[in-house]
Amino acid sequence: MSEVLIPGFMPTEDLFPIFVNAMFTKNFLLIMFLGLCSYVGLTTNSDTSKGMSMAVTFVMTMSAILTWPIYHYLLSPASIIGKDLTFLRTICFILIIASFVQLVEFIIRKFSPPLYKSLGIYLPLIATNCAVLGVVLMNIQEGYTYGASIICAFAAGLGYSWVMLATAAVREKLIMRNVDLFSGFIGAFFAATMVALIVVSYFSVVKL
Amino acid sequence: MSLLPPAIAVLGALGLAMAAMLVWASKAFHVESDPLVDALMELMPGANCGACGFPGCADFAEHVVAGDVSPEGCTSCDAETFEMIGELLGMDISTSDPLYPVILCQGGTNCKDRYDYIGADTCRAAILLAGTRKACSYGCIGLGDCVRACMFDAIEIADNGLPKIKKYNCKGCGACVTACPQQVLTIAKEHGPVYVVCASHDKPKYVKEVCEFGCIGCGICKKNCPEGAIKLVQKVAVIDQEKCTQCGTCIDVCPRDAIVKL
Numbered sequence: 184m185s186e187v188l189i190p191g192f193m194p195t196e197d198l199f200p201i202f203v204n205a206m207f208t209k210n211f212l213l214i215m216f217l218g219l220c221s222y223v224g225l226t227t228n229s230d231t232s233k234g235m236s237m238a239v240t241f242v243m244t245m246s247a248i249l250t251w252p253i254y255h256y257l258l259s260p261a262s263i264i265g266k267d268l269t270f271l272r273t274i275c276f277i278l279i280i281a282s283f284v285q286l287v288e289f290i291i292r293k294f295s296p297p298l299y300k301s302l303g304i305y306l307p308l309i310a311t312n313c314a315v316l317g318v319v320l321m322n323i324q325e326g327y328t329y330g331a332s333i334i335c336a337f338a339a340g341l342g343y344s345w346v347m348l349a350t351a352a353v354r355e356k357l358i359m360r361n362v363d364l365f366s367g368f369i370g371a372f373f374a375a376t377m378v379a380l381i382v383v384s385y386f387s388v389v390k391l
Numbered sequence: 392m393s394l395l396p397p398a399i400a401v402l403g404a405l406g407l408a409m410a411a412m413l414v415w416a417s418k419a420f421h422v423e424s425d426p427l428v429d430a431l432m433e434l435m436p437g438a439n440c441g442a443c444g445f446p447g448c449a450d451f452a453e454h455v456v457a458g459d460v461s462p463e464g465c466t467s468c469d470a471e472t473f474e475m476i477g478e479l480l481g482m483d484i485s486t487s488d489p490l491y492p493v494i495l496c497q498g499g500t501n502c503k504d505r506y507d508y509i510g511a512d513t514c515r516a517a518i519l520l521a522g523t524r525k526a527c528s529y530g531c532i533g534l535g536d537c538v539r540a541c542m543f544d545a546i547e548i549a550d551n552g553l554p555k556i557k558k559y560n561c562k563g564c565g566a567c568v569t570a571c572p573q574q575v576l577t578i579a580k581e582h583g584p585v586y587v588v589c590a591s592h593d594k595p596k597y598v599k600e601v602c603e604f605g606c607i608g609c610g611i612c613k614k615n616c617p618e619g620a621i622k623l624v625q626k627v628a629v630i631d632q633e634k635c636t637q638c639g640t641c642i643d644v645c646p647r648d649a650i651v652k653l
Contacts, residue, residue, distance in 0.1 A: 253405070257401055257405075258401070264397055264401065266393075266394055266397045266398075267394070268394065268397060268398055268401055270398075271398055271401065271402055274402065275401075275402065275405060278402075278405055278406060278409055279405070279409065282409035282410075282412065282413055285413055285416075286412065286413065286416050289413075289416045289417060289419075289420040290416070290420055292420065292422050293420035293421075293422055294420075
């Protein structure tokens with residue numbers, strides 16, 4: 184059995200490609216197709232997509248901060264337990280993310296009712312969002328250091344945000360035209376196609 | 392099998408830790424919510440239709456309990472619900488005559504078509520094409536934007552090409568009125584009011600030609616109204632609902648049967 188080591192805390196990787204990868208070239212919505220339910224459901228107007236983007240960015244970053252130590256100090260073969268418990272990672276991460284989201288909801292509700300009103304309804308949606316689970320699993324898979332995994336999660340959140348806002352802008356315009364053809368899911372996929380085409384064609388020309 | 396005990400231990404410990412944290416958090420960050428608001432929410436229909444002017448039922452309930460607005464503002468509640476709400480809040484709620492939408496057009500199949508419309512199946516798309524498919528560009532197009540806007544399944548397009556209100560389902564929220572691009576829908580009380588059910592501002596001769604029931608602005612109703620409640624606005628008779636005593640004289644004298652009492 185090859186020796187497994189715990190990656191260090193301070194990032195040793197080149198952070199810029201990680202950032203741009205997570206935000207554009209490996210965009211969670213348009214390239215990886217994760218988190219599509221919130222994408223289709225909430226991009227009908229820019230206010231809700233703004234709230235959802237903020238919540239997702241926050242939760243992604245926080246779950247990267249929380250899950251990395253759990254994985255490397257409890258589950259990985261190099262951990263203090265010394266057993267290969269990596270098969271538990273999905274259920275452990277879900278447990279941690281869901282409890283964390285619940286905790287944040289409590290705290291926001293107590294201390295900032297206005298923020299709860301604008302953000303609170305989206306938080307429970309995120310507990311089961313595959314994009315959040317996707318980013319923490321990707322961090323583990325790539326063997327990132329602690330610092331790099333946080334940067335990657337934050338960039339993934341930003342990537343999610345800009346796609347949400349761009350699509351909401353397109354969809355809002357389509358809905359304003361008052362043509363039913365573009366108001367439902369057809370409109371969502373139409374807008375998604377346009378935004379995805381921009382991203383894919385741009386980054387197939389600009390090589391990182 | 393040697394993995395089983397540590398796996399159970401780790402997952403169990405994590406689960407217990409998270410549960411303990413949440414139990415603590417729910418106590419530490421507990422927010423008092425008014426039990427009266429919750430009880431009121433239970434009674435209300437919870438349709439979040441927005442007819443009251445608030446974003447949702449929860450918001451409305453909060454304002455009702457705070458005393459800012461009267462519970463009568465909810466158009467979706469029926470008389471029975473109002474009674475229960477009145478009991479809950481300890482106030483007497485006089486239930487007003489229920490409101491229903493009225494279609495101010497008798498066109499439909501009575502009005503000639505100018506062309507066969509093939510396109511997006513909505514009124515909003517249809518009015519973009521040279522007025523409308525109907526010869527009367529003011530009337531109901533009958534493609535059912537109001538049907539789609541209705542949250543309670545209370546409107547259908549009847550055989551005569553006009554929307555028909557299913558009063559049993561209708562809550563009077565007015566979503567159909569907002570959705571109608573021709574603005575031939577309005578909200579009125581169920582019994583009493585008299586309406587000129589035509590919106591056409593076309594020339595009398597043209598109206599006579601294309602529609603069986605259109606108002607031609609002859610002014611006979613205006614001359615015969617004992618209250619002086621009828622005016623002619625751009626070739627269409629309009630009834631001032633405040634002056635109208637619902638005597639029905641205009642209904643009898645109208646040569647075009649364009650006035651009805653609801």
